[in-house]
Amino acid sequence: MANKKITLQENEIPTHWYNILADMPNKPLPPLHPGTKEPIGPEALAPLFPMELIKQEVSTEKWIAIPDEVRELYKIWRPTPLYRAYNLEKVLGTPAKIYYKYEGVSPAGSHKPNTAIPQAYYNKMQGVKRIVTETGAGQWGSALSFACNLLDMKCEVFMVKVSYDGKPYRKMMMNTWGAKVYSSPTTQTEAGRKILAEDPNSPGSLGIAISEAIEIAAQDENTKYALGSVLNHVLLHQTVVGQEAVLQMEKAGDFPDIIIAPFGGGSNFAGLTFPFLRFNFEKGKKIRCIASEPASCPKLTRGVFRYDFGDSVGMTPLLPMFTLGHNFVPQAIHAGGLRYHGAGVIVSQLLKDKLIEARAHHQLETFDAAVLFAKAEGIIPAPEAGHGIATVIQEAKRCKEEGISKTILFNLCGHGHFDMQAYDDYFAGKLTRHDLSDADIQASLAKLTTPTIPQ
Numbered sequence: 001m002a003n004k005k006i007t008l009q010e011n012e013i014p015t016h017w018y019n020i021l022a023d024m025p026n027k028p029l030p031p032l033h034p035g036t037k038e039p040i041g042p043e044a045l046a047p048l049f050p051m052e053l054i055k056q057e058v059s060t061e062k063w064i065a066i067p068d069e070v071r072e073l074y075k076i077w078r079p080t081p082l083y084r085a086y087n088l089e090k091v092l093g094t095p096a097k098i099y100y101k102y103e104g105v106s107p108a109g110s111h112k113p114n115t116a117i118p119q120a121y122y123n124k125m126q127g128v129k130r131i132v133t134e135t136g137a138g139q140w141g142s143a144l145s146f147a148c149n150l151l152d153m154k155c156e157v158f159m160v161k162v163s164y165d166g167k168p169y170r171k172m173m174m175n176t177w178g179a180k181v182y183s184s185p186t187t188q189t190e191a192g193r194k195i196l197a198e199d200p201n202s203p204g205s206l207g208i209a210i211s212e213a214i215e216i217a218a219q220d221e222n223t224k225y226a227l228g229s230v231l232n233h234v235l236l237h238q239t240v241v242g243q244e245a246v247l248q249m250e251k252a253g254d255f256p257d258i259i260i261a262p263f264g265g266g267s268n269f270a271g272l273t274f275p276f277l278r279f280n281f282e283k284g285k286k287i288r289c290i291a292s293e294p295a296s297c298p299k300l301t302r303g304v305f306r307y308d309f310g311d312s313v314g315m316t317p318l319l320p321m322f323t324l325g326h327n328f329v330p331q332a333i334h335a336g337g338l339r340y341h342g343a344g345v346i347v348s349q350l351l352k353d354k355l356i357e358a359r360a361h362h363q364l365e366t367f368d369a370a371v372l373f374a375k376a377e378g379i380i381p382a383p384e385a386g387h388g389i390a391t392v393i394q395e396a397k398r399c400k401e402e403g404i405s406k407t408i409l410f411n412l413c414g415h416g417h418f419d420m421q422a423y424d425d426y427f428a429g430k431l432t433r434h435d436l437s438d439a440d441i442q443a444s445l446a447k448l449t450t451p452t453i454p455q
């Protein structure tokens with residue numbers, strides 16, 4: 001048996017991020033101004049983001065150097081391990097070879113610090129003193145708190161009230177790293193006060209929390225805003241994951257036929273798959289890359305490709321994306337994360353051009369998969385990662401039925417140690433299967449007045 005765990009040395013941490021925009025056959029359409037609906041240039045983003053990140057957002061340079069200071073900080077937990085899932089293969093009785101890249105070893109427990117650190121770094125270089133953001137379940141808020149603490153910057157997080165009340169440990173984690181965490185809606189902002197005036201008991205939403213964070217950032221030139229997924233520069237930073245995995249697969253003497261990753265806004269999917277898609281573009285390889293999403297928020301498999309807002313309030317630029325409509329809210333019963341209504345621009349264009357695939361799973365299937373994986377391999381996956389594992393199991397079973405061996409690689413993008421309530425609800429039989437009807441989706445899409453895109 002070959003090694004179970006394939007590791008790298010510190011000096012094998014990538015020196016550059018890989019920018020897939022350089023290799024894409026069709027570049028994404030430009031963002032549009034939310035009011036005039038005219039294409040906007042990068043300068044429109046300057047009140048919210050530092051210049052270096054805006055440059056990366058629009059860059060078509062194939063390789064972008066990682067600053068030495070960022071690489072040094074990556075060394076706290078990178079390179080991350082790649083495992084061969086021998087036991088999972090055995091449990092499934094599949095001839096497929098299954099590998100996974102494990103990003104849960106970061107201090108925040110997911111892939112998100114890969115972008116939180118460079119974002120905090122470029123803000124600091126520009127003299128910014130404070131970063132504000134929103135967080136739903138708390139993964140992004142904790143990653144940014146961790147990064148700001150390392151770089152000696154102030155961090156403030158608007159955490160959606162239901163999560164603030166229901167997931168106190170993520171909040172305490174952020175506090176430990178010195179961040180201020182507010183239960184959103186707050187009385188600090190116009191946006192928050194307006195919501196509270198209408199409903200003093202508002203449970204909050206990601207859309208409201210985004211509005212609060214943006215309002216604070218826009219008012220103060222020493223304060224900027226940060227986003228943990230969707231945007232091009234965020235996907236770019238995550239490519240350290242896939243570049244390491246390329247080296248590790250080489251060390252294992254293997255190469256993936258199929259790559260799978262869970263999909264929220266697209267950052268962990270991009271991080272693992274883009275450095276391998278480069279082989280499809282440059283060398284004519286035919287690696288299949290599959291994005292796994294929840295059946296209760298199926299923008300890739302059942303959404304439309306058109307312009308839509310990135311937030312639910314309608315303040316951001318209009319982006320060309322696969323979307324269920326910015327007002328779409330998944331059923332409350334859905335416990336697996338990945339609740340975002342849209343998809344990043346680059347990933348959307350790749351899907352439209354059929355260069356990647358997507359698949360949706362019901363939540364019971366994803367928890368079945370996560371528990372099967374935890375029992376076989378020991379690591380308890382984040383519920384989000386369970387979506388990817390559900391796709392892995394389908395593909396591995398297909399290999400068994402067809403009697404063929406494929407090499408499958410997936411992104412175990414985080415651990416589930418702060419999500420045990422969702423596991424408990426699953427064990428107690430409280431999670432149900434909800435079938436989202438076409439009528440539900442059409443009702444959400446019918447509200448869109450944003451520009452359509454000729455198909």
Ligand SMILES: *Cc1c(COP(=O)(O)O)cnc(C)c1O
Nearest residue numbers: 139229264265266267268384414
């Ligand atoms: C945030 C998060 C996701 C979803 O976001 P992407 O940008 O699509 O990666 C998935 N898994 C974990 C563990 C997360 O923290």
